[in-house]
Amino acid sequence: MSALKKSKNFCKMLIFFLAISTAFTAIPILADIGDVLNIMSEDFVYAEDVGILPNGEDCTEKLNEILEDGKSVYFGNGTYSFYGTVKLKNAHLYGTGNTTLMQHSGKTFIEADGCFGISNVYLAFSSITGSERAGQKVTIELGKNGGVTDGSFITKVGMGECGTALYEAEDATPTKGLSIQTMEIFQTSYACFDFYSYGRLNNKYSNIYTCQKSRKNTYAVKGFYFGGSERNLKIDQINVEHYRAINSVIFSGVEDLDVSTIHIEGMDIPTANEGYLKFINTSGKIDSISYYWTRLSYENCSGIILGDADEDGSNIKIGSIHLKGINDPNGMHGDWPIRGISTKNFKIFDRYA
Numbered sequence: 170m171s172a173l174k175k176s177k178n179f180c181k182m183l184i185f186f187l188a189i190s191t192a193f194t195a196i197p198i199l200a201d202i203g204d205v206l207n208i209m210s211e212d213f214v215y216a217e218d219v220g221i222l223p224n225g226e227d228c229t230e231k232l233n234e235i236l237e238d239g240k241s242v243y244f245g246n247g248t249y250s251f252y253g254t255v256k257l258k259n260a261h262l263y264g265t266g267n268t269t270l271m272q273h274s275g276k277t278f279i280e281a282d283g284c285f286g287i288s289n290v291y292l293a294f295s296s297i298t299g300s301e302r303a304g305q306k307v308t309i310e311l312g313k314n315g316g317v318t319d320g321s322f323i324t325k326v327g328m329g330e331c332g333t334a335l336y337e338a339e340d341a342t343p344t345k346g347l348s349i350q351t352m353e354i355f356q357t358s359y360a361c362f363d364f365y366s367y368g369r370l371n372n373k374y375s376n377i378y379t380c381q382k383s384r385k386n387t388y389a390v391k392g393f394y395f396g397g398s399e400r401n402l403k404i405d406q407i408n409v410e411h412y413r414a415i416n417s418v419i420f421s422g423v424e425d426l427d428v429s430t431i432h433i434e435g436m437d438i439p440t441a442n443e444g445y446l447k448f449i450n451t452s453g454k455i456d457s458i459s460y461y462w463t464r465l466s467y468e469n470c471s472g473i474i475l476g477d478a479d480e481d482g483s484n485i486k487i488g489s490i491h492l493k494g495i496n497d498p499n500g501m502h503g504d505w506p507i508r509g510i511s512t513k514n515f516k517i518f519d520r521y522a
Contacts, residue, residue: 213241213261216249223247229255236260244268244290251278258314259283264290266325271295277307278331282314282342286322293329301332301358302390308334312366316342319371323349332359339397343368354379360391360414367422369399378408389414398422402453404429411435419447426453426485434461444471444519454486462494471519481520490517 219235221228221242229251235242241261248269254276260283262270269291272278278292292308304310308331311317321344328334334354337344343366354361354377361379379392392414393407402423409417409432417433420426433445445460460472472492475483495515 212239213243213263216242216244221249223249225250227252229253241286244270255279256314257281257285257287259285261286261288262290263288269293272308275306277310277336279309280313281309281311281321282317284318284320286324287326288322288324289326291327291329292331294331297330297332297356297358299358303333303359303363304336304338305359306332307336309336310341311335311337311344311347311364312341313338317344317347319346321347323347323352325351326353328352328354328357330356330358333357333361333363335362335364336360337364337366337369337397339365339367341366343370343397343399344372345370347372349374349377351376352378356381357389359389360394361389362393362395363391364395364399365397367397369397369402371401372399373403373405374407375405377404377406378410380411381413391415391419392417394419394421395423396421398424400424401427403427404431406430406432408432408434409436413437413439415440415443416447417445419449420451421447421449423451423453426451426455428453428455430457430459431455432459432461433463434459436460436463438467438470441467442469443467444474446472447474447476448481448483448485449476450482452482452484454488456488457491458487458489459491460493460495469514471515472517473519475518475520477521492517 214235216222219231221231221244223245228249230253232242233256236255236257239260241263243263244265246265246267248271251270251272252274255278257279258281266289268289271293273295278294279287281287294306294308297306308328309323334357357379389412392409392412395402396419399422402425404427406429407418412435415438417436418431431446436445438445445463446458472490475481
């Protein structure tokens with residue numbers, strides 16, 4: 170029996186199992202039936218059928234051979250090891266919800282282009298130094314090899330230790346039509362999203378959550394950075410919780426921004442003269458912004474910063490702002506040192522002179 174036929178038979182059995190589980194138990198099933206049906210409609214292989222095994226051996230070469238051949242891959246339970254960059258283009262990577270893909274080198278983990286998909290996996294580096302900078306130890310780099318196109322998706326993905334979770338360089342082909350639904354990001358040393366390209370279009374991100382899981386006494390330089398230029402960006406909820414970064418979210422050069430909710434909780438800004446949110450030459454609307462139990466360790470910090478008054482063209486409509494527990498000295502900050510409270514010159518809104 171061919172590997173492809175065996176894999177399709179496996180998925181048929183998995184669909185039956187999911188249907189029975191859903192009907193008779195309350196235990197959540199992470200790999201939903203829709204994902205499996207999508208797999209069956211593709212040219213795909215089951216990882217173990219082609220020698221890609223969760224046994225500590227380097228899976229990079231075998232996986233890239235399969236992807237280059239135009240096939241998508243379904244991973245079983247377990248931890249799969251990688252020591253090189255995965256080239257993902259016009260193909261999909263699926264997991265079970267109990268699938269971990271672990272990068273053991275300092276190279277970019279996945280370069281994603283074309284119409285790609287990643288679903289139900291946990292992606293992480295085996296270690297980080299805490300001093301990574303832009304473009305270092307990147308989990309997913311977008312647009313390096315031709316650009317991300319309509320129909321691409323990242324769904325139900327967790328991300329562990331890394332320098333940057335998603336990165337798009339200034340010279341990258343701009344991403345168009347990427348959908349992200351349910352992403353949890355833990356322990357980034359530089360940024361969660363770090364986008365510099367010009368011309369991104371029609372991207373939609375929903376239910377994005379980040380947290381410094383280990384609560385080490387380190388901080389990221391950025392939370393989410395939408396730089397370069399972008400149009401028609403839709404975001405349905407970003408949560409930045411128990412996190413240290415110079416800014417939580419920065420929008421720079423974004424037109425037609427449409428955000429439902431930005432929630433910031435247990436946040437600490439580890440420098441003076443900065444703010445939780447920053448808008449530079451950005452237009453659009455945000456329905457709701459909330460700040461809970463955030464600490465003011467340094468002077469001249471702000472809730473929202475707008476760009477230079479003479480040059481910035483930002484036009485942001487905000488439905489509501491909710492502040493609770495601002496300047497709390499202890500709330501939810503883990504092992505970070507207590508510097509005390511500095512409410513001097515704190516502003517809800519500020520604009521650079």
